Amino acid sequence: MCPKSKGTFYITTPIYYVNDVPHIGHAYTTVAADVLVRFKRLEGYQAFFLTGTDEHGQKVEKAAQERGVDPKVHCDEMVKRFQSLWRRLNISNDDFIRTTEDRHKKVVQKILQDLYDRGEIYQASYEGWYCIPCERFWTEKDLTEGKCPDCLREVVEISEKNYFFRMSQYQSWLIDHIEKNDRFILPPSRRNEILGFLQNPLEDLCISRPKKRLKWGIEIPFDPDYVTYVWFDALINYVSGIGYSSDNPRFSDFWPEAIHLIGKDILTTHTVYWPTMLRGIGLTPPKMVFAHGWWTVEGKKMSKSLQNVVEPNRLIDTYGVDALRYFLMREVPFGMDGDFSHATMVHRINSDLANDLGNLFSRALSMVIRYFDGIIPVPSSLQEIDLRLQESSAKVIAQLPGQMNDLAFNKALITLWEIVSASNKYVDETAPWSLAKEEKDRPRLATVLYQTLEALRIIALLLAPFMPTTAEKMWTHLGMESNLWEQNLEADGNWGGLKPGGKIVKPTPLFPRIDTTKMEKKI
RNA sequence: GGCGGUGUAGCUCAGUUGGUCAGAGCAUGCGGCUCAUAUCCGCAGUGUCCGGGGUUCAAAUCCCUGCACCGCCA
Numbered sequence: 402m403c404p405k406s407k408g409t410f411y412i413t414t415p416i417y418y419v420n421d422v423p424h425i426g427h428a429y430t431t432v433a434a435d436v437l438v439r440f441k442r443l444e445g446y447q448a449f450f451l452t453g454t455d456e457h458g459q460k461v462e463k464a465a466q467e468r469g470v471d472p473k474v475h476c477d478e479m480v481k482r483f484q485s486l487w488r489r490l491n492i493s494n495d496d497f498i499r500t501t502e503d504r505h506k507k508v509v510q511k512i513l514q515d516l517y518d519r520g521e522i523y524q525a526s527y528e529g530w531y532c533i534p535c536e537r538f539w540t541e542k543d544l545t546e547g548k549c550p551d552c553l554r555e556v557v558e559i560s561e562k563n564y565f566f567r568m569s570q571y572q573s574w575l576i577d578h579i580e581k582n583d584r585f586i587l588p589p590s591r592r593n594e595i596l597g598f599l600q601n602p603l604e605d606l607c608i609s610r611p612k613k614r615l616k617w618g619i620e621i622p623f624d625p626d627y628v629t630y631v632w633f634d635a636l637i638n639y640v641s642g643i644g645y646s647s648d649n650p651r652f653s654d655f656w657p658e659a660i661h662l663i664g665k666d667i668l669t670t671h672t673v674y675w676p677t678m679l680r681g682i683g684l685t686p687p688k689m690v691f692a693h694g695w696w697t698v699e700g701k702k703m704s705k706s707l708q709n710v711v712e713p714n715r716l717i718d719t720y721g722v723d724a725l726r727y728f729l730m731r732e733v734p735f736g737m738d739g740d741f742s743h744a745t746m747v748h749r750i751n752s753d754l755a756n757d758l759g760n761l762f763s764r765a766l767s768m769v770i771r772y773f774d775g776i777i778p779v780p781s782s783l784q785e786i787d788l789r790l791q792e793s794s795a796k797v798i799a800q801l802p803g804q805m806n807d808l809a810f811n812k813a814l815i816t817l818w819e820i821v822s823a824s825n826k827y828v829d830e831t832a833p834w835s836l837a838k839e840e841k842d843r844p845r846l847a848t849v850l851y852q853t854l855e856a857l858r859i860i861a862l863l864l865a866p867f868m869p870t871t872a873e874k875m876w877t878h879l880g881m882e883s884n885l886w887e888q889n890l891e892a893d894g895n896w897g898g899l900k901p902g903g904k905i906v907k908p909t910p911l912f913p914r915i916d917t918t919k920m921e922k923k924i
Numbered sequence: 925g926g927c928g929g930u931g932u933a934g935c936u937c938a939g940u941u942g943g944u945c946a947g948a949g950c951a952u953g954c955g956g957c958u959c960a961u962a963u964c965c966g967c968a969g970u971g972u973c974c975g976g977g978g979u980u981c982a983a984a985u986c987c988c989u990g991c992a993c994c995g996c997c998a
């Protein structure tokens with residue numbers, strides 16, 4: 402661990418099902434994780450960010466079969482869609498784990514063997530109805546008119562032997578853990594849901610599938626006739642991905658700080674199955690599981706049949722990476738459902754990004770070029786109004802860490818925009834264009850423009866986790882020679898980091914306004 | 925059916941333990957500036973705080989009830 406580190410931080414996204422077409426929901430979780438981890442790095446934490454893909458199970462096996470290729474070959478191709486999207490979205494993950502990798506399979510098998518050896522796993526006969534597309538068993542009373550309650554498709558009656566994890570024994574421990582840790586499951590509404598769910602008896606978890614039905618999975622180490630249930634396999638990525646049983650120092654540094662970002666649809670697996678699995682293994686639960694909401698599109702639920710699935714690549718093509726990242730983080734409180742619409746997106750870009758931020762950047766740099774030949778001027782004595790600008794910046798910096806800890810990304814951005822507003826107001830009230838008319842006001846002009854540029858430097862610094870490309874552009878245009886990604890919030894967030902004498906680069910609009918009349922045709 | 929939640933300006937929502945709490949942003953209208961991406965700054969509103977009843981000196985805030993919507997489980 403590096404000496405200046407404030408501690409460790411570990412963030413994960415779910416591993417996405419490799420067969421899925423990446424949509425706005427995938428992008429949402431991953432961008433949120435990226436924003437958070439970038440902010441933590443800025444704060445000085447030694448951070449680790451893991452994402453990846455879930456590659457086993459019937460759907461992959463079937464899709465590969467239909468194409469006449471080996472499942473692994475199929476996965477190797479499909480995984481690229483996620484990997485390339487993350488590159489385009491500037492996702493700064495430290496690793497990418499695939500459940501078909503040896504490093505993962507080894508850990509899954511080791512855990513299974515350990516649990517089996519200690520009697521945490523037993524074999525029993527299972528009878529019930531099985532839904533093949535959902536890869537899920539249902540009991541008689543679960544069924545809806547004799548069909549799968551999830552997808553309403555036909556189910557088949559099956560009786561077979563399987564292996565079970567003794568999950569039920571951990572029920573009271575889990576309830577206790579949730580009650581004692583009010584930030585273990587967030588938002589609080591989800592925590593209540595799980596506590597409600599746990600008022601009913603918890604059953605043991607079936608963790609195997611017979612190979613005669615499914616071959617594409619991780620073989621159960623103590624019974625070659627079975628493969629591992631996909632969820633049991635998948636959840637383990639969170640520990641296999643940071644070196645459990647292979648890199649113990651790293652694992653023990655990061656695991657206690659683990660934060661899982663998930664969609665609300667996989668809450669139970671992450672807050673019931675996973676903590677009890679960890680308990681069985683002898684590991685502590687993750688520090689936090691945060692379930693975010695879902696996006697509707699133009700007011701409607703996304704679905705293949707409606708053909709309204711929003712492809713992030715398309716949005717990037719249309720609006721740009723940073724505008725998309727900004728929208729996702731700004732529009733909706735993390736944890737709530739939200740709606741994506743082109744009208745709202747354009748509105749956000751035009752008002753927040755083009756008018757408020759972009760125009761501030763543009764007007765400030767233009768004046769420095771016009772009045773000082775692009776050389777950052779030397780400030781002289783400060784007046785009350787100058788100090789007020791500094792104070793608003795300091796106030797924002799004081800608030801951000803707490804808001805980020807709460808994953809309140811939208812609040813953080815609203816707070817950050819207070820500096821943008823304060824700066825626009827500052828420029829307006831100090832009227833540098835008037836000062837430029839009188840030679841005697843030159844020192845005052847220098848001070849005003851320096852203060853404005855310095856506000857922009859701080860804005861760029863704080864914006865970096867949310868909009869990395871834009872922040873870098875601002876940084877270099879401000880003549881900053883240091884590496885933006887090596888800055889530290891505490892030290893570099895202080896007023897005065899901008900060095901007079903530096904050379905401003907002539908600005909181009911950070912975010913061109915979108916003409917809504919032309920926009921109609923484009924989308 | 926069980927458990928939980930929500931209902932506040934045109935829109936999206938803030939409103940700790942009941943007493944300047946009737947607010948913010950956006951949208952709208954008016955005024956100002958001209959450095960800037962016709963951008964920026966200022967000012968101005970509008971609300972039966974879902975309906976009804978109750979507790980209290982005092983309720984958007986607590987209790988009861990009705991309606992509407994949502995989530996989880998069944």
